[in-house]
Amino acid sequence: MLGIQYRALKSGDFNHTTASILLDADGRVASRSTRLGNADPAFVKSVKAAPQRPPP
Numbered sequence: 001m002l003g004i005q006y007r008a009l010k011s012g013d014f015n016h017t018t019a020s021i022l023l024d025a026d027g028r029v030a031s032r033s034t035r036l037g038n039a040d041p042a043f044v045k046s047v048k049a050a051p052q053r054p055p056p
Helices: 041-049
Strands: 006-008 014-016 020-023 029-033
Touching: 020 041, 029 041
Parallel strands: none
Antiparallel strands: 006 014, 020 029
């Protein structure tokens, strides 16, 4: 559903895609980044622009 690929390794561990995914209030992907190391400026901008919901 989120497009994260994975595979089981012989050791019993898993190898998987690295991704940061921002979901909207309805659970839809609002932004996605597979960038490692430094922050992805476009993803950070999306997070900052996302509406904030007060905690329950």
